Amino acid sequence: MTDLSVRVEPGSVRVLGIDPGSQRTGFGVLDANGLRLTYVASGVIRTQNGEFSARLCEIFRCVQTIVAQYRPQEIAIERVFVNRNPDSALKLGQARGAAICGTADANAEVFEYAARQIKQAVVGSGSAEKAQVQLMMKNILKLEGPVAADAADALATAVCHALRGRMRASLLRTASRE
Secondary structure: OHHHOOOOOOOOOOEEEEOOOOEEEEEEEEEEEEEEEEEEEEEEEOOOOOOOOHHHHHHHHHHHHHHHHHOOOOOEEOOOOOOOOHHHHHHHHHHHHHHHOHHHHHOOOEEEOOOOHHHHHHHHOOOOOOOHHHHHHHOOOOOOOOHHHHHHHHHHHHHHHHHHHHHHHEEEHHHHHO
C-alpha cells in the first residue's frame, strides 16, 4: 500500500517542524511551494512517566518513525530557551538532542529558530501567547478542529522556516540578477 503522505508535489519542499519537550514533543509537517503552505500532518509525542533516559529514547524513536513516514527535506526546530530553571533547560536540551538525532535518517539540514523569532513570523509579535499561535496555525494552514498547543508550536516552527526559505530564495534570485 502506498502512503500518500510521503508524496511531495514537484517544486515543493517538505518541512518537519519540531517543538521539543521532555514530556511532550510537538511535530508538524507541511509542504511549502512558493506562497502556498500545505498541511500534511501534526501531533504530539507524549512520553511515559519514568526514567528520563527512557523518555529520551522514546522521543528519538518516535521522531525516527515520523521521518521515515513523511520524509522531510528540511527540518526546523525550536532553540532551547533558558529562563530561570537551569535544570529544566538542561532536560529540554537533552530532549531536543534526542529529537535532532531522530532526524538523522532524513539526511536533511536542521535549522534552528528562537521561540520569539517563530512567534514574530507567524503572529507578528515575539511575545504571543500559545492560544494566538494555535489560532494562527488554524488560519494559515486552513485547519478545522482543535490543534494541540505543542503541535501548533511545531507547525509554527515549520511555517517560520518556510517563510524564511522564501525570503532566502528571493534574495538569491535578486543577487543573481545583479
